[in-house]
Amino acid sequence: MTNVYQCQACFGTYADTNPDGSAYMHQCAPVFDAKAGVWVSAQNARNELLVLDRRGRPAGIVSAGAGVQAVTPNAPAQPGWITTMQAKVDA
């Protein structure tokens, strides 16, 4: 089941599942600092790309950042694929 979340760092909304059924891994887009004239990482940026352990197995996400808020009613607190992955890591 696809659920929609709002990133609490960049406030972007996204579905946790791609159209092909694979997991969508949110990464905050860079933010333009007009004073400095450069692109910078969002404060408390979220990055759901996988961190792998030495054996190449998923060990977590890069950064939870400021977290997420479920937009879909009754959705779990975070994308289901992350909970499933974390359960395997903790097992």
Ligand SMILES: [Zn+2]
């Ligand atoms: Zn974000």
